[in-house]
Amino acid sequence: MSIERTLVLIKPDGVTRNLSGAILARIEAKGYTLAQLEMVNATREVLEQHYEEHVGKPFYEPLVEFMLSGPVVAAIFEGNSVIAGFRSLAGATDPTVAAPGTIRGDFGRDWGLKVQQNLVHGSDSVLSAEREIGIWFG
Numbered sequence: 001m002s003i004e005r006t007l008v009l010i011k012p013d014g015v016t017r018n019l020s021g022a023i024l025a026r027i028e029a030k031g032y033t034l035a036q037l038e039m040v041n042a043t044r045e046v047l048e049q050h051y052e053e054h055v056g057k058p059f060y061e062p063l064v065e066f067m068l069s070g071p072v073v074a075a076i077f078e079g080n081s082v083i084a085g086f087r088s089l090a091g092a093t094d095p096t097v098a099a100p101g102t103i104r105g106d107f108g109r110d111w112g113l114k115v116q117q118n119l120v121h122g123s124d125s126v127l128s129a130e131r132e133i134g135i136w137f138g
């Protein structure tokens with residue numbers, strides 16, 4: 001057993017398409033426990049920290065603009081191996097190739113071309129989970 005915490009974000013496409021409840025329900029149904037939850041309007045400063053590893057990449061600016069386009073739901077989930085487990089539930093980054101049964105595979109609307117509109121973010125390691133939780137929840 002390895003009890004971890006992870007940061008989950010429901011991105012503006014998930015919130016504006018009224019999918020927040022459905023997404024949170026899938027995570028809870030898997031057995032992960034909601035520890036904190038808030039709805040926030042992200043700032044450029046927060047996003048610059050959050051997406052530190054992507055600063056300078058071609059998709060960085062469109063990604064930040066998208067994340068500023070509407071409210072985000074930020075959550076901390078806890079559970080056994082929740083970091084990898086949530087990323088498995090979320091599916092591949094690109095909704096076009098995300099497997100059916102995953103959040104991105106089932107809900108990722110394929111209106112084409114916009115990989116950033118992939119509904120959710122999940123931390124990718126223990127280190128990034130703690131770093132990201134600090135950014136969003138202080």
Ligand code: DAT
Nearest residue numbers: 059063092093114115116118120121122124
């Ligand atoms: P993930 O969110 O699966 O951890 P990531 O950390 O590599 O993916 O990238 C962060 C976000 O940036 C991702 O959710 C969507 C966007 N993104 C990644 N690669 C992209 C690309 N090639 N084109 C457009 N957006 C991209």
Ligand code: MG
Nearest residue numbers: 121122123124
């Ligand atoms: Mg990532």
